[in-house]
Amino acid sequence: MNAVRVVVTRPERDARRWVRDLQQHGLQAEALPLIDIAALPDSQRLQQAWGEIDAYAALMFVSGNAVDCFFALKPTPVHADRAQEAADIVANDALAAATAPRFMAPGPGTVAALRHAGVPDALIDAPAADASQFDSEALWALVGRRDWQSRRVLIVRGQSARSGAPGRDWLARKLLAAGARVDFVAVYQRRAPVFTAAQLQRMETAAHDGSVWLFSSSEAVANLPARDWSQARAVATHPRIAEAARAAGWAVVAESRPALADIVASIESMQS
Structure with missing residues (x-):
């Protein structure tokens, strides 16, 4: 055959x-x-997100492209490498690790990109490898019962070149309903x-x-x-x-x- x-x-x-x-x-x-995926240029909004990264309870990346484009514009040397700091925290201070930002991913491709960027597994939340789907719903099933009241969450995403639309906002609406304060930053553009x-x-x-x-x-x-x-x-x-x-x-x-x-x-x- x-x-x-x-x-x-x-x-x-x-x-x-x-x-x-x-x-x-x-x-x-x-x-x-x-x-086609095209990285967006550096912006004040992105630099603000990096500058306030310690204030977030979690950063949610919609895809591996979001991870790559976000970390590619990491400020240096003005700000320390937060991913490396997080790795050191996990290795040396379990109590401090409990207060470090979480890095949320909808599937294994995004998890792989986070690992490549230096984020330790202990700080990554993602659906299990045997989950029936890798999407926002599967991620929410994992993190939805946490206390999100007044917690800040940054959603790192792309946007459509055709319409400017960012894509689904299902998870953002769930977080807002749970009391979280949700910020957004677009780091790439999807093009035909x-x-x-x-x-x-x-x-x-x-x-x-x-x-x-x-x-x-x-x-x-x-x-x-x-x-x-x-x-x-x-x-x-x-x-x-x-x-x-x-x-x-x-x-x-x-x-x-x-x-x-x-x-x-x-x-x-x-x-x-």
Whole structure:
């Protein structure tokens, strides 16, 4: 049986990793990013957030891109490296560690980015590796029972170049309802790519040649050119994304837990 052709639609950096991992599982994967990520320039708001970082009970990062862009603009040497300070605190002072800011992540990709930035595991809150989903709801199930009254929380996120919209604010609304004081800082912009002629031709072919498209974002679905997708097949990593794909005309959409093994199994199950 021929290897399944998989079109990975994640932003370029993430797509490269997923292509490699899928190929190691015997799948014929290729990257066709449907979202471009562009870091926003340094801003007074971002520097203010860094300057007040000790005042926050928690920092929530919506994605690995949010982590990378936030830490890339860390002030130095005016302010100390808070992540390294946190590591020293955890290693040397358990009582002080209890008052250090928490770093919240919706899934393993964001956790990996936090670790790469130097944040110790002891300060990271994220859904368990075997959680059914990696999203705000799964994160809230973990942290929602804490006392958030009058606690300051910083949400580090991106924004859409098309609409300026920041994305879902579900977790922010939950925190506000729990009495928290929520601040926001945007550190990157999500853009629709300018597709090359070769990419447009690949989309046309993949719409009906049996390829399986891997969707991890509803915005990625929205960035597709208008065409007939009724013969195309997709795996979506969240029910909301699957709904967006079906609304765009995809007739065959499988939903998968957003972990590599589950995605591989879902893709392989779609082989003819």
